[in-house]
Amino acid sequence: MSSPFEPLDMAVLRLIAEEPRAGVREYARRLGVARATVQSRVDKLQRLGVLISWRPQFDPAAMGYQGLAYVRLNLAQGRLDHALDGLSRIPEVIEANAVAGDADLLCRVVAKDNAGLEEVLQQIIAVDGVERISTEVVLSRRIMPRISPLIRKLHDELGR
Numbered sequence: 761m762s763s764p765f766e767p768l769d770m771a772v773l774r775l776i777a778e779e780p781r782a783g784v785r786e787y788a789r790r791l792g793v794a795r796a797t798v799q800s801r802v803d804k805l806q807r808l809g810v811l812i813s814w815r816p817q818f819d820p821a822a823m824g825y826q827g828l829a830y831v832r833l834n835l836a837q838g839r840l841d842h843a844l845d846g847l848s849r850i851p852e853v854i855e856a857n858a859v860a861g862d863a864d865l866l867c868r869v870v871a872k873d874n875a876g877l878e879e880v881l882q883q884i885i886a887v888d889g890v891e892r893i894s895t896e897v898v899l900s901r902r903i904m905p906r907i908s909p910l911i912r913k914l915h916d917e918l919g920r
Contacts, residue, residue, distance in 0.1 A: 763918060764808060765914065765918060766918060767915055767918045767919050768791070768793070768797075768801060769801050769804065769805060770911055770914050770915035770918060771791055771915060772787060772791070772798055772801040772802060772805070773805060773810065773811065773911050774908060774911045774912065774915060775787045775790060775791070776802070776805075776811065777907050777908045777911055778908055780814065780816075784798050784799050784802060817905075820854065820870040821870075824872055825852070825870040825871060825872055825876075826871075826872065826873065827870060827871035827872065827873055827874065827876060827877045827897070828868070828869070828870055828871075828897075828898040828901070829868075829869045829870075829871070829877060829895050829896060829897045829898060830866060830867070830868055830869070830895070830896045830898070831866070831867045831869050831881065831884060831893050831894070831895050831896075832859075832862065832863035832865070832866055832867075832893065832894045832895075832896075833863055833864055833865040833866075833867060833884070833890050833892075833893050834862075834863055834864055834890075834891050834892040834893070835864040835865065835889050835890060835891060836889050836890075836891050839888065839889025839890075840858070840864065840865075840889070842887075842888045842889040843865065843887055843888065843889035843890055844856060844865075846887030846888055846889070846890075847865075847867065847884065847887055850880065850883050850884065850887075852869050852870050852871055852876075852880045852883075853867050853868075853869055853880075853884070854868050854869065854870055855867060855868040856868075863894070867884070869881075869884070877895075877897070881893065881895060
């Protein structure tokens with residue numbers, strides 16, 4: 761199976777991941793190619809759904825939300841949309857993923873402290889369609905969300 765990507769695509773993606781504010785002109789200078797070439801690669805990466813956002817990343821802990829937990833939710837059958845609607849109304853639920861396994865959803869939740877976490881958990885369990893939850897409190901983050909190592913691996917694989 762051939763890849764839709766070339767080494768230059770991964771080189772552009774790597775620069776975007778590592779220095780998103782540098783801009784297309786700077787990427788072109790660093791890669792030694794024309795600005796239009798880099799722009800066409802960026803457009804391709806967006807069209808293929810690889811590059812989905814230029815949004816900045818934020819650290820909730822730096823905004824006073826020191827607590828982080830993963831919450832597994834078991835839902836009543838047929839209530840996924842209702843549950844997601846209710847969860848989306850809780851600002852501290854910063855991510856929700858449908859999963860296979862013992863739970864139906866896995867949510868990433870932030871709180872200012874343990875008391876705040878308890879309040880958020882009570883809000884989650886009150887959401888229509890949520891039958892049961894279990895919580896894993898994060899003690900410390902050892903590897904922050906990242907993508908650069910994966911991009912480097914793909915780049916290396918394409919270079920073979």
